[in-house]
Amino acid sequence: MTDCKLPENLTYEDAIKRLEEIVTILERGEGSLDRSMELFREGIALSTFCADKLNAMREEMLILVDQSGRTEPFNDE
Amino acid sequence: MSSVYSVAELNRAVNETLTRDPLLAKVQVRGEISGLKKYPSGHTYFTLKDSEAAVDCVLFRGAAGNIRFDLLDGMSVVLFARPNLYDKTGRFQLIVSGAREEGIGDLYTRFIKLKEKLEREGLFAASKKKPIPTMPKRIVAVTSSAGAVIRDMIHVTRRRFPGMSLILIPVAVQGAGAENEIAAAIATANRLQLGDVIIVGRGGGSQEDLQPFNEEVTARAIAASDIPVISAVGHETDYTIADFVADLRAPTPSAAAELVVPLKNALYERLELLSSSLEQVFAQRLELSGRHLTHLANRPVLVKPTAIVERHQARLALYHQRLVNVFPKRMTDADMRYSRLEEKFRAAIQRIESNCASKLETLTKALETLSPLAVLTRGYSVIRHPTGNMVMSASSLKKDDIVDLVFADGEVDARILCSASELSKGT
Numbered sequence: 001m002t003d004c005k006l007p008e009n010l011t012y013e014d015a016i017k018r019l020e021e022i023v024t025i026l027e028r029g030e031g032s033l034d035r036s037m038e039l040f041r042e043g044i045a046l047s048t049f050c051a052d053k054l055n056a057m058r059e060e061m062l063i064l065v066d067q068s069g070r071t072e073p074f075n076d077e
Numbered sequence: 078m079s080s081v082y083s084v085a086e087l088n089r090a091v092n093e094t095l096t097r098d099p100l101l102a103k104v105q106v107r108g109e110i111s112g113l114k115k116y117p118s119g120h121t122y123f124t125l126k127d128s129e130a131a132v133d134c135v136l137f138r139g140a141a142g143n144i145r146f147d148l149l150d151g152m153s154v155v156l157f158a159r160p161n162l163y164d165k166t167g168r169f170q171l172i173v174s175g176a177r178e179e180g181i182g183d184l185y186t187r188f189i190k191l192k193e194k195l196e197r198e199g200l201f202a203a204s205k206k207k208p209i210p211t212m213p214k215r216i217v218a219v220t221s222s223a224g225a226v227i228r229d230m231i232h233v234t235r236r237r238f239p240g241m242s243l244i245l246i247p248v249a250v251q252g253a254g255a256e257n258e259i260a261a262a263i264a265t266a267n268r269l270q271l272g273d274v275i276i277v278g279r280g281g282g283s284q285e286d287l288q289p290f291n292e293e294v295t296a297r298a299i300a301a302s303d304i305p306v307i308s309a310v311g312h313e314t315d316y317t318i319a320d321f322v323a324d325l326r327a328p329t330p331s332a333a334a335e336l337v338v339p340l341k342n343a344l345y346e347r348l349e350l351l352s353s354s355l356e357q358v359f360a361q362r363l364e365l366s367g368r369h370l371t372h373l374a375n376r377p378v379l380v381k382p383t384a385i386v387e388r389h390q391a392r393l394a395l396y397h398q399r400l401v402n403v404f405p406k407r408m409t410d411a412d413m414r415y416s417r418l419e420e421k422f423r424a425a426i427q428r429i430e431s432n433c434a435s436k437l438e439t440l441t442k443a444l445e446t447l448s449p450l451a452v453l454t455r456g457y458s459v460i461r462h463p464t465g466n467m468v469m470s471a472s473s474l475k476k477d478d479i480v481d482l483v484f485a486d487g488e489v490d491a492r493i494l495c496s497a498s499e500l501s502k503g504t
Contacts, residue, residue: 012212019351026358033366040359047352053212054344057240060215061231063222064246067261069269074222074231074245 215272222247233334250279255289260298278309309333453485
C-alpha cells in the first residue's frame with residue numbers, strides 16, 4: 001500500500017475531523033471501490049499522524065524571562 | 078411608672094428623640110447601595126448595607142437634585158442623611174439629603190461605562206469569538222508566577238494530558254500598572270507565537286484586586302489577540318470586562334486549564350475507536366464488493382455462456398409454434414367469410430340480371446306497340462308535306478297540293494283533288 005500524502009500544516013483537530021468524515025463515508029458504502037481504497041489509505045495515514053502527534057508531545061514547563069522570547073524551565077516545586 | 082403610649086404616640090416620641098439628638102440629627106453613613114428602585118413619583122428607595130447590617134433609605138424627589146451622579150446598585154457611597162422612624166409603619170429609615178461616591182463605587186460606574194462602550198464597539202460580539210483548540214500544542218498562561226494559581230494550572234495540565242506544554246508569562250495581577258503588564262504579555266504571546274491558546278487570569282480577590290481585568294487596555298489587548306484567549310479571573314460569580322471580551326470565560330484559572338487541556342486518555346480512546354472503525358468499515362466495504370463479485374460470477378450467463386443462445390432459441394421456437402398454430406386458423410376464418418360474401422354477391426348479380434331482362438322485354442313490347450311502323454302494318458298510312466312535316470289536319474291541305482303517302486312498305490306521291498272547304502260546299 002502506497003503512502004498517502006497528507007497536507008502540510010495539518011492540525012490534530014483537522015486530522016481527527018477528516019478521519020471521522022472518512023469513516024462516515026465508508027460506512028455509507030458510497031463511491032467506487034477505488035475511491036474507498038483511497039479513503040482507507042488516507043484514513044490510515046491520518047490515524048498514524050494523530051497517534052504520532054499524541055505520542056510525540058514532550059512536556060515543557062517554561063517561564064518567559066524577557067520580551068525577546070528567552071525562556072527558562074519553570075520550577076513549580 | 079411610665080404612662081401607656083398609643084403606637085402612634087410611641088413612634089412620634091422616638092422620632093422626636095432622634096431629631097433632637099445632635100449626634101443623630103444629621104449623619105454620614107458609608108455603605109453599598111442595593112435593591113434600588115426609582116418610582117414615577119420621583120422618589121428613590123434603596124437599602125444601604127455593609128457586611129454586617131442594612132438600613133432602608135429614601136431619597137425624596139426634592140433632594141434628588143443634590144446628588145450629581147446616578148445612584149446604582151453595587152455602588153459604594155457616603156450618604157448624608159437624617160434618621161427617621163416612619164410614623165405609620167414604625168419602620169426605621171434614612172432620609173437622604175446628599176451622597177458622594179466612594180472608592181469601589183467609582184470603579185463600578187467606570188465598569189458599567191466601559192462595558193457599554195466596548196459592547197457598542199462590538200468587542201463582545203459572538204462573531205468575534207475564536208474557537209478554542211481542542212488539542213493545543215502549548216498553552217500560554219498570563220498570570221502571576223507567585224501563588225497557587227500557576228501551580229494549580231500546572232497540576233491540572235499534567236493530570237489531564239501528560240506531555241502538554243505550558244509557558245508562563247509572569248505579570249503582576251493587581252495594583253497600579255498591572256493592566257499594562259497583562260496587555261503587554263498578551264501582545265508578546267502573539268508576537269512570539271508562544272502558543273495556541275492564552276489563559277489570562279488570577280485568583281479571586283476584592284473588587285479593587287480584580288481592577289486590572291476591568292481596564293480598557295486589558296480588554297483591547299484581549300480583543301486584538303490572534304491567539305484565542307480564555308479569561309479566568311476571580312471566582313464563580315464576578316464578571317470582569319476581560320470575561321466579556323475573551324473568547325471563552327472560565328471561573329478560575331484551573332477551570333480554564335480543565336477546559337482547554339484535553340484528557341489524553343479520551344483522545345487516545347477516540348483515536349483508537351476511529352481507527353478500528355476505519356478498518357472495520359473498509360473490511361465491510363471489501364466484503365460487500367467481494368460478495369457482489371461472487372454473486373455476479375454465479376449468474377447463469379457467466380457460468381454457462383451458451384445459456385444466452387439457448388434462451389433465444391427457446392424463445393424463437395416458441396414464437397414459431399405460436400405462428401404455426403395461429404396462421405391456418407386465421408386463413409380458414411377468412412376463407413369462409415369470403416365465400417359467404419361471394420355467394421351473396423353472385424345471387425345479387427343474378428337477381429339484378431333477371432330483373433333487367435324482364436324489364437327490357439316489357440319495354441321492347443311497349444316500344445313495339447308505339448312504333449308508327451306497327452300502325453302502318455295494320456293498314457294505316459301517314460301523309461307528309463313535301464317539307465317533311467306530317468299533315469295532321471284536312472284544312473291544312475289545298476287543291477293541287479302534292480303530298481307524300483307513307484305506307485309500311487314505301488312511299489307514293491299524291492295530289493289533292495279537292496280541298497276540304499270545297500268538299501263541304503259541294504254538299
